[in-house]
Amino acid sequence: MMTRRTLLKAGGCALVAYAGAPRFLVRTARAAEPSGKVLVAVFQRGAVDGLSMVMPHGDPAYAGVRPSIALQPPRRGESERAVDLDGFFALHPALVPLVPLWERRALAVVHACGSPDTTRSHFDAQDYMESGTPGVKSTQDGWLARAIGGRAAKATPLRAVAIGPALPRTLHGDVGALSMQSLDRFDVRAGADTTARQGFEALYEQGVRDLLHGTGRETFDAVKMLKSVRASRIAPANGAEYPRAPFGEALRQIAQLVKADVGLEVAFADMQGWDTHVGQGAERGQLALRLRGFGAALAAFAQDLGDKMADVVVLTMSEFGRTVAENGNRGTDHGHATAMLVMGGGVRGGRVYGRWPGLDRSQLFEGRDLAVTTDFRSLFSEVATRHLGVPAAPLFPGFRSTQPPLGILA
């Protein structure tokens, strides 16, 4: 398999010999080689119940307000129960595939994390978290796009990739981010006839901003690059088994991009179905089922990447949390703070970060929700600046953290 780097090592002669080399190869030959760090952002759309994902069993108020959906406190040797993390918090039992990562200190939790904006609208809260500007709807670009914008330009069409049907808000901007439902189908499929692709390529050669968030050239360069490295053929390594669901498929393909060495810097995947208003369940049930797929996919991703995980950080997020008390239908309504996970190389894992605001009614936000003690921008900013080495200022306009850094990345 000829990767971009082996091509580069072969030197200029190889490029000359490679007649009709795609433009990105020629340009890459002149570009400085960047660090190879990758940030993977994962969005749990619909507002995950952070109090179930990472349960605060040490909080005396927890069980009382959740008569039918509270998790049983962890107990050693009982695998059906939540897994204790630090004597106060425990991981939902459906997330058990993540426990080895926690034990290896490659996984950290930030609890009571969220937005300073108080909206309980899914749409607005997602928008704010993706643009990185809570309360400001007019922001044109997303914070993840700004994060790459802060890095040295790099001659690859695959710096920023979202797996899914749409380019997420957080990757809108001038960085040529691509989105695709599948690496395999990311091509013009016209059989042996190459004139069709050439025709489309010519039609979109010029920038068509409002049709593409970029130029056709970038798209077709990406098509050629993915073909040349056969990214979609790369099998999961180290015995990793991804769940056969869209989120598992997305992470499997992000791992393919990392392993294909195409110059990926940020990737994005999301998962829906966290809006558990009815019959949320506890150790088992609807939410447990979602968490099982979520945790298994994340664990498979880490296993698949193996040593390469040293260069990768996965950051999970959700637009807000859910009500502390269960509602009238053994579910939860829209709340405020939630829990976020940070996994990968350089993570100071095995710790739950953030100040715990408490679940006593007097401690709740508006008397009903978990209060936010870590602004999501503090966390995201720390991850992006430390991992990708980008300046903090442009990431979250108008934001200056008043707290000391979490210290979540080495």
Next chain:
Amino acid sequence: MSRPRSWATRALVCVAVGFCAFGGCIQVKPGEGQVAAVTTVAPAPTAAVTGDRQILHALSRLTYGPRPGDAERVRALGVSAWIDRQLRPRTIDDSATERALAELTTLRMPIPELLREYPRPDPRLRAQIANGEMSRQEMLERYPIEKRPVRIADELRAAKVLRAVTTERQLEEIMVEFWFNHFNVFAGKGDVRWYVSAYEREAIRPYAMGKFPDLVRATAHHPAMLFYLDNWLSAKPDYRIQAGPNRGRPAGLNENYARELMELHTLGVDGGYTQKDVTEVARAFTGWTIDRPRTDAHFIFRPGMHDTGEKIVLGHRIPGGGGRDDGERVIELLTRQPATARFVATKLARRFVSDTPPPALVARVAGSYLNTGGDISSMLRTIFESPEFMSEDAYRAKIKKPFEFVASAVRALGGTTDAQGAMALARASAEIGEPLYQAQPPTGYADRGEVWVNAGALLARMNFALGLASGRYPKVSVELPALVAGADPRSPEAVLDRLLMTLVADQAGSRTRAVLAAQLNGPQITRLSPDDRGPANTDVAKLAALVIGSPEFQRR
């Protein structure tokens, strides 16, 4: 391709005009991205769309794209007479569409029949397969795919495609899609599977050109909405469930419907309600539930579940003891709010004019809402008769959603299809990013181009164009020869000119024309005719695919 946009600046001036025109009764908030400065000097108004472009513009906005010959038909009738006809769909004969839909039998079935005919899988079957007692083959015989509930949504998808491609009542169909999306339910959530076709048929379609408050009422009462946003389970605090498998268990308030009713159905997220209002509205709707959801699924009000206390909604007092009427009063209150008028007007103007609709127009449409009790035809008429609609700023300013793209491509090629072909086209829409009836969040699908455009989706559009033009969609037939009828087949340039005129009218940019003309010289694009007499016979399918996949065709 980028076009100058002057709404943002003109808007500021227009706001003031809007105020005058309606006596200042409608508060116009500055839209996204606009600063409420008022010092801008009025730029010259943009040119009006004139001549044949009016016809093309009207067709591209009020239909799922013109078919060959449509422009001539509109010209014969006159644009405003044609628009007027589209606003009165009952006057348009559509029996051909009804015939095409006949084979989709689940479309007309009431919910109880659907529940009976397409039962949920017996869990014992699954267990028997799991432990090897039954083979896959046996299971398929005992529980054939055509008897599974998934057929209901599949047929609804096929019907949506068939209607978009075929119906003469194009505007009505666009409005059905618009309102379904506005009052979205997700066909994959639980019992909505059985309710979704009835929802469109009973709660959306009859009111699509009627009164907006009727839509709110119809959706609020429908089992599909009651289930999707969980209101059927919402009850007064400490209620004990009376019947069914959960009998005796406690139940209580659920905010889901109340919040989305205000955020997404009526007031809009900036419509001025609070968390307290959400809770109060939720209390008002307690007891609005579904009677025997697994056999009958009718709306029922259960007084025992209802919170009989007083509610205060948006500062209005709803005295205790109102029972079922509490919910009706909330709907009445919400649907007469100026915020609702503005929210609905904005969405309509976004659909028909541009992604960033001119605030002055929004204000006038909101005025129509308030003057007519939310009459949809009146609001549409205000839009269609406005200078903002027939302006060069609006011309080709919208990017087609994936479904609009698929339907418009089939129509542009003079295509016809049957139910099976329509299902394949529905899958194509999903591949490009819009799986029909599958929007999981209550927001539905976005109506802004930026949401739909990206590299993967664009390649999928190109692949669809290639597949469609080359006849790779079985049961979808396209009329390629008719597209270039009259052009001299021996002259590839003449064929290309005719094709561009038929598919994108005056829109083909010089670049697109040059690229396509260059294709004519490729060895694969000009094939010798079978009898080897003429000099060349142009590969019309390939050219058509390139046009359908071109930047120009992605717009409407």
